[in-house]
Amino acid sequence: MSRPSRPSRPPRRYDYVDSGPAIYVDSFATIRREADLSAVPADAERLAVRMIHGSGQVDLAEDLVVHPRVVAAAREALEAGAPILCDATMVATGVTRSRLPRDNDVVCLLNDPRVADLARAWGTTRTAAAVSLWEPRLAGAVVAIGNAPTALFHLLEMVLAGAPRPAAIVGCPVGFIGAAESKLALVDLAAEHGVDIPYVTVRGRRGGSAMTSSALNALAQEAE
Template identity: 75%
Template sequence: MSTLARPGRHYDYVDDGPAIYVESFATIRREASFAGLPADAEKVAVRMVHGSGQVDLVRDLVVHPGLVGAARTALMMGAPILTDARMVAMGITASRLPAGNEVRCFLTDERVPGLAAAWSTTRTAAAVSLWEPYLDGAVVVIGNAPTALFHLMEMLIEGAPRPAAVIGCPVGFIGAAESKEALVALADDHGIDVPYVTVRGRRGGSAMASSALNALAQEQE
C-alpha cells in the first residue's frame, strides 16, 4: 500500500478548518447589513449567506417575527423535520439537532409516482401530501421545488395540521418567486399565520434551506 503525501504548496491559501470557519462568519458580518430583520434572526441570516456565498442575499430575506422562537422550541421538543428533497436532508447537521430530531423526506416513497400521475403534478409536490400525519408542529424545510411549497400551502388552506415553522426557499425560474410571495402573504390572504423564513426572487436551494435549519437548531454559531 502506497504512502500518501501532501502535494507541494503552489498557492497561498488558508487551510486551517477552524480558522476558515471563524473568518468566514466574520467576513459576512463585515460585509452584510442585517437591518430590518428580527434581532434574533441574525444568525439565521448569516448561515444562509454562508450557505449561498451571497452577501446581498440579506436584502431579499423575509423573516416572520416569530420564526426563531417557534422553530427552536419545536426542535427542542423533538419535532420532526420534513424536507422536500434528499439534498436538503443531507445538508442538515445531525449533531446540531437538539433532540435527535427525525429528518423525513418522502420523495422515494412507492406511493409518490402514482399520486403525481393521478394529480398531474410533480413527484415532489405529491410527496408533500404524505407529510400530513407528521405535519402538526413539525419544522418544514423546502429548498428545491416551488410545487412543494404551493402544495403545502394548499393543504393548509384545506385544513391540514399546521407546522411550527416553514423554511420556504425553493429555487428556480418557474414558480419559485411566486410560491415565496404566496408564503409571505399566507396570513393576510388566508388567515394562516405560520412562522417562516424565505428569500424573495428566484434564489434559493438546498444549501440555503439546510443552512437556515442548522442555525435554528442551535443557538451556538
C-alpha cells in the same frame, strides 16, 4: 492483507487558509462586515448569516423575509422533538445532525413508492406529491422546502384545506418557474387567509438546498 499506503500531500503552490475552524470564523466575520443585517430581527441574525454563508451572497440579506417568531417557534419545536420534513434529499443531507437538540428525525419522502402514482394521478411533480405524505407528521413539525416551488404551493394548499399546521416553514425553493410566486404566497398567507405560520424565505428566484439546510442548522442551535 497489507495496509493501504498513506497518501502524501502535494507541494503547496497556493496561499490559502486550510484550517476548517479558521475558515468558519473568517467566513462569518466577512459576512458581518459586508452584509447589511439591520433589517433582520435581532434573534435571527445568526440565521441570516448562515443562509448567506450557504449561498455565498452577502446581498441575500436584502431579500430575506423573516417572520418575527420563526426562530423561537422552530427552536421550541425542535427542542420538543419535532421532525424536520424536507422536500429534497439534498436538504435532508445538509442538516448537521450534531446540531439537532433531540436527535430529531429528518424526513424526505421523495423516494416513497407511493409518490410516482400520486404525481401521475394529480398531474403534478413528484416533490409536490411527496408533501402530501407528510400529513401524519405535519402538526408542529419544522418544514424545509429548498428545491421545488410546487412543493411549497402544495403545502400551502394542504394547510388551507385543513391539514395540520407545522410549527415553522423554511420556504426557499429555487428556480425560474414558480419560485418567486410560491414564496410570495407564503409571505402573504397570514394577510390573505388568516393563517399565521412562522417562516423564513427569500424573495425572487434565489434559494436552493444549501441555503435551506443552512437555515435549518441555524434554527436547530443558537451556537454559530
